[in-house]
Amino acid sequence: MMESEVDSEQSRLKREIAELRAALNRKEQCLRELEASVSSDASAEEQVVGNALESPGRAVHTKLTNDDIARYSRQLILPDFGVQGQLKLKNSSVLIVGLGGLGCPAAQYLAAAGCGRLGLIDYDEVERSNFHRQILHSESRCGMSKAESARIALLELNPHCEIHCHSRLLYSQNALHIIRGYDVVLDCSDNVPTRYLLSDACVMLRKPLVSGSALKMDGQLTVYNYGNGPCYRCIYPVPPPPEAVTNCGDGGVLGAVTGTIGAMQALEAIKVIVGLGDVLAGRLLIFDGSSGLFRNIRIRSKRPNCHVCSAQPLITELIDYEMFCGMHATDKDNPLQLLSTDERLSVKDYHAKLQAQPHLLIDVRPTAEFEICQLPEAVNVPLVEILDDSYLKRFGKQLEDKELPIILLCRRGNDSQIAVQHVRNRFPMHSVRDLIGGLHAWTNSVDPSFPIY
Amino acid sequence: MNADGPVVNVHVLFFAKSRELANTPRSKVDLPTEITASDLLELLVSKFGLTPIRDNLILAHNESYIDNLSERILFKEGDELAIIPPLSGG
Numbered sequence: 217m218m219e220s221e222v223d224s225e226q227s228r229l230k231r232e233i234a235e236l237r238a239a240l241n242r243k244e245q246c247l248r249e250l251e252a253s254v255s256s257d258a259s260a261e262e263q264v265v266g267n268a269l270e271s272p273g274r275a276v277h278t279k280l281t282n283d284d285i286a287r288y289s290r291q292l293i294l295p296d297f298g299v300q301g302q303l304k305l306k307n308s309s310v311l312i313v314g315l316g317g318l319g320c321p322a323a324q325y326l327a328a329a330g331c332g333r334l335g336l337i338d339y340d341e342v343e344r345s346n347f348h349r350q351i352l353h354s355e356s357r358c359g360m361s362k363a364e365s366a367r368i369a370l371l372e373l374n375p376h377c378e379i380h381c382h383s384r385l386l387y388s389q390n391a392l393h394i395i396r397g398y399d400v401v402l403d404c405s406d407n408v409p410t411r412y413l414l415s416d417a418c419v420m421l422r423k424p425l426v427s428g429s430a431l432k433m434d435g436q437l438t439v440y441n442y443g444n445g446p447c448y449r450c451i452y453p454v455p456p457p458p459e460a461v462t463n464c465g466d467g468g469v470l471g472a473v474t475g476t477i478g479a480m481q482a483l484e485a486i487k488v489i490v491g492l493g494d495v496l497a498g499r500l501l502i503f504d505g506s507s508g509l510f511r512n513i514r515i516r517s518k519r520p521n522c523h524v525c526s527a528q529p530l531i532t533e534l535i536d537y538e539m540f541c542g543m544h545a546t547d548k549d550n551p552l553q554l555l556s557t558d559e560r561l562s563v564k565d566y567h568a569k570l571q572a573q574p575h576l577l578i579d580v581r582p583t584a585e586f587e588i589c590q591l592p593e594a595v596n597v598p599l600v601e602i603l604d605d606s607y608l609k610r611f612g613k614q615l616e617d618k619e620l621p622i623i624l625l626c627r628r629g630n631d632s633q634i635a636v637q638h639v640r641n642r643f644p645m646h647s648v649r650d651l652i653g654g655l656h657a658w659t660n661s662v663d664p665s666f667p668i669y
Numbered sequence: 670m671n672a673d674g675p676v677v678n679v680h681v682l683f684f685a686k687s688r689e690l691a692n693t694p695r696s697k698v699d700l701p702t703e704i705t706a707s708d709l710l711e712l713l714v715s716k717f718g719l720t721p722i723r724d725n726l727i728l729a730h731n732e733s734y735i736d737n738l739s740e741r742i743l744f745k746e747g748d749e750l751a752i753i754p755p756l757s758g759g
Contacts, residue, residue, distance in 0.1 A: 318759040406759040431758035434685050451734075452755050456725040460686055464758045474759065500727070500734075502684055502753060507694075513729045513751065516736040547758070 227665040238359025245361045277306045288330050301490040308489045309333035311398035315362040317349035317474030318428045319404035325482035327370040327377040334377055335398055338362040339385035349471030388534035391417045400485050403427040406547040408455055409537035415440055415448030416534055419525045426484045428477040431467050435477035435503035438496055439484050445497030450519035455541040463547035473505040554633040561649045563657045575621040576614055580635045589667045602635045621647040629654040675702050677746045687752040691717040700744050707738040727753040
């Protein structure tokens with residue numbers, strides 16, 4: 217075999233093995249969920265028989281075990297924390313929403329510190345692009361539910377922690393039911409609808425909400441609904457327009473930045489539970505990782521006319537948050553449909569018919585992404601330079617030739633459609649098309665050894 | 670807006686999305702010593718191209734949130750404004 221064939225065979229086999237491992241993890245997850253639902257049905261029946269439909273009373277710990285003392289000694293000797301702090305933590309329950317870049321370090325520190333009960337919510341499954349920041353998940357757990365993967369890692373860290381997995385999307389119909397069972401909620405989510413949902417639900421159930429977020433090199437942290445502090449809606453009554461929201465998959469993020477904020481969420485949760493120090497409520501912490509600067513902004517107290525947390529609320533039950541925000545409650549991207557099919561080209565057709573012909577192939581991704589991988593003939597013109605027309609100077613001569621087909625390309629085939637609309641307006645006589653599905657489609661349909669990010 | 674009165678030079682810090690839109694992490698602007706918060710917001714939005722996020726940002730004067738757009742803001746030389754849109758990633 218030629219070297220290139222060996223390469224492509226190797227990457228095909230590696231991908232197939234990874235897919236099989238992920239499928240195996242998913243099957244095991246289904247089995248666990250089935251077993252869990254059978255056993256919870258059985259225990260529900262027992263409770264009905266025993267006439268104890270109320271939430272099962274939990275024994276309150278009043279003493280530390282010798283193992284506790286040995287394990288937590290370094291924090292027990294903190295004068296403000298001490299035995300009483302440790303007992304409060306041991307009797308506490310924290311719900312972590314999102315087991316990603318924020319949720320992993322937050323859960324890790326809470327479990328390690330001896331939090332008695334952790335609830336983990338995540339609808340998503342572990343994949344390789346998670347590992348650089350979602351530090352509880354591992355290669356061998358690809359395809360497994362993130363909540364389950366985190367549970368395995370956390371129990372290894374601290375087997376005394378009781379962990380409940382909720383491997384599903386949090387939405388209006390299940391939120392109150394799930395959140396009710398916990399003392400403190402951590403918003404480690406990655407999207408705007410979930411942030412409003414959690415804030416409203418926590419106001420209704422009077423739970424403090426430790427809210428963290430991060431993107432690129434920036435992080436933010438505050439505690440909502442604590443004391444006289446505001447809720448999320450007091451600060452942001454109106455959701456941002458979808459086009460002003462960037463997710464980590466598009467904007468990128470450094471693991472050490474999410475890690476910084478996630479660890480601080482654990483810290484604030486511990487302070488709330490133990491009653492330690494000054495909780496970060498009524499203040500917003502802004503972390504700029506690129507300059508290493510932290511700032512505290514004094515934010516408002518409750519908004520007197522807040523629709524949810526004021527004395528006369530207009531919203532008294534949970535609403536449809538995806539509709540309210542005009543966005544999905546995930547950070548997954550939805551393929552855009554801006555162009556009709558005859559304005560587009562499949563990667564297979566491009567490969568078979570056009571690639572060997574004269575044409576102009578313009579890759580509209582940001583330069584940092586172009587440097588990761590690129591097709592051989594592609595020239596890089598980031599979308600912003602298409603939209604502000606600065607590309608015109610660069611291609612002056614080439615663009616005079618109406619016979620030269622112009623093909624635009626990006627990572628997934630969304631930005632390239634925006635670029636086609638713009639270029640076509642300027643050159644209505646040219647053939648201007650984009651590649652459907654972008655480089656992801658190229659890897660899937662033409663060249664399996666081309667990297668995916 | 671009172672364009673004839675005294676002006677002072679104020680630092681403006683941009684965070685998250687506003688940094689992308691303004692294309693800089695910090696800038697300086699000349700502002701009247703007294704201005705209503707809504708005029709100030711308008712001025713910053715048009716000067717730095719912040720229209721997409723104008724209804725979704727925290728405007729902080731010397732690290733304090735400006736919560737009332739009808740409020741009159743008093744500036745002195747070297748004051749600091751911060752523009753902080755929400756972050757939702759995680």
